[in-house]
Amino acid sequence: xxxxxxxxxxxxxxxxxxxxxxxxxxxxxxxxxxxxxxxxxxxxxxxxxxxxxxxxxxxxxxxxxxxxxxxxxxxxxxxxxxxxxxxxxxxxxxxxxxxxxxxxxxxxxxxxxxxxxxxxxxxxxxxxxxxxxxxxxxxxxxxxxxxxxxxxxxxxxxxxxxxxxxxxxxxxxxxxxxxxxxxxxxxxxxxxxxxxxxxxxxxxxxxxxxxxxxxxxxxxxxxxxxxxxxxxxxxxxxxxxxxxxxxxxxxxxxxxxxxxxxxxxxxxxxxxxxxxxxxx
Amino acid sequence: xxxxxxxxxxxxxxxxxxxxxxxxxxxxxxxxxxxxxxxxxxxxxxxxxxxxxxxxxxxxxxxxxxxxxxxxxxxxxxxxxxxxxxxxxxxxxxxxxxxxxxxxxxxxxxxxxxxxxxxxxxxx
Numbered sequence: 140x141x142x143x144x145x146x147x148x149x150x151x152x153x154x155x156x157x158x159x160x161x162x163x164x165x166x167x168x169x170x171x172x173x174x175x176x177x178x179x180x181x182x183x184x185x186x187x188x189x190x191x192x193x194x195x196x197x198x199x200x201x202x203x204x205x206x207x208x209x210x211x212x213x214x215x216x217x218x219x220x221x222x223x224x225x226x227x228x229x230x231x232x233x234x235x236x237x238x239x240x241x242x243x244x245x246x247x248x249x250x251x252x253x254x255x256x257x258x259x260x261x262x263x264x265x266x267x268x269x270x271x272x273x274x275x276x277x278x279x280x281x282x283x284x285x286x287x288x289x290x291x292x293x294x295x296x297x298x299x300x301x302x303x304x305x306x307x308x309x310x311x312x313x314x315x316x317x318x319x320x321x322x323x324x325x326x327x328x329x330x331x332x333x334x335x336x337x338x339x340x341x342x343x344x345x346x347x348x349x350x351x352x353x354x355x356x357x358x359x360x361x362x363x364x365x366x367x368x369x370x371x372x373x374x375x376x377x378x379x380x381x382x383x384x385x386x387x388x389x390x391x392x393x394x395x396x397x398x399x400x401x402x403x404x405x406x407x408x409x410x411x412x413x414x415x416x417x418x419x
Numbered sequence: 420x421x422x423x424x425x426x427x428x429x430x431x432x433x434x435x436x437x438x439x440x441x442x443x444x445x446x447x448x449x450x451x452x453x454x455x456x457x458x459x460x461x462x463x464x465x466x467x468x469x470x471x472x473x474x475x476x477x478x479x480x481x482x483x484x485x486x487x488x489x490x491x492x493x494x495x496x497x498x499x500x501x502x503x504x505x506x507x508x509x510x511x512x513x514x515x516x517x518x519x520x521x522x523x524x525x526x527x528x529x530x531x532x533x534x535x536x537x538x539x540x541x542x543x
Binding site for chain 1: 420421423424426427428429430431432439440457459460463464467469509531532533534535536537538540543
């Protein structure tokens with residue numbers, strides 16, 4: 140396994156002509172991107188049946204953009220890889236495309252967009268691809284320019300692959316500094332394969348985060364499995380054998396010792412009788 | 420690049436630029452497409468669009484005739500106006516040319532319909 144892509148090369152080099160083509164032909168990749176894009180649009184909570192103006196951040200070859208088109212929205216995509224944008228053009232995606240570096244800021248007018256989605260792109264901003272790069276500063280420049288070009292009350296949803304929790308912390312803190320509220324929604328948190336991270340950012344002041352998938356969200360759900368108390372009791376019964384220290388157990392043990400040829404007292408009416416508790 | 424996108428683009432990510440809007444257009448190649456008309460979307464976009472900048476852009480492209488010089492009152496119900504707005508915002512595409520920053524004169528090339536907004540390290 141070659142490890143995380145963003146450790147191998149900057150995105151505009153990693154996603155060169157060959158990789159761009161491979162990426163867009165991989166059916167598994169397409170399927171995953173489609174599902175994640177649909178989930179991201181769902182988390183955007185856009186008004187129903189209303190075509191909106193959306194920005195696709197790190198749009199790549201337009202896989203996520205196609206979901207936006209399908210849902211009736213008009214979108215503009217930004218990406219740093221001209222090879223990926225080239226593939227998007229070939230596939231004749233509906234959205235307008237821009238070649239740009241997110242870390243330099245989004246070059247748009249205030250309130251230009253009704254929402255933003257980003258699929259599998261944000262983690263690329265966390266690495267310093269050039270000597271002069273300061274990831275925290277680039278993240279802040281990106282988030283503050285995004286905040287500016289979103290209309291009030293709109294959201295930005297980022298599906299991304301965080302390397303570790305300090306990366307999540309870095310990203311979230313820069314987003315909050317830029318004025319966003321919101322937080323992380325983790326779908327299927329208990330599955331290594333299905334687990335997906337969505338950073339849901341809002342511009343209209345603090346609101347409740349959407350519920351994650353794959354988590355029992357019932358308020359009265361017990362935090363341990365039902366019937367476990369009964370199971371514990373069953374365990375204590377020592378299936379098939381007499382419970383410890385009872386008369387039957389004592390008689391069985393004496394019989395076992397006799398079979399082993401050990402010296403054993405004869406059984407009598409006093410064997411295993413209840414003794415008075417000691418009062419010294 | 421559609422004129423809707425041009426209408427929201429700025430050069431304010433560059434150092435020393437205050438507003439950076441609107442960007443001038445010098446087009447070498449333009450294309451006119453047919454795009455599905457969505458009156459609801461156009462109505463909402465007209466609220467966001469900077470109309471004088473749109474007129475200036477259309478003028479730069481030499482397509483000014485037919486575009487009303489100002490937004491009419493009650494445009495939401497004026498289908499003819501919405502259709503004209505739709506044509507200019509969504510159907511005219513700049514394929515090759517340059518976008519020009521109004522404050523620094525810096526050119527952003529447009530190739531194959533895609534504007535290159537990448538700035539050099541010393542420009543941000």
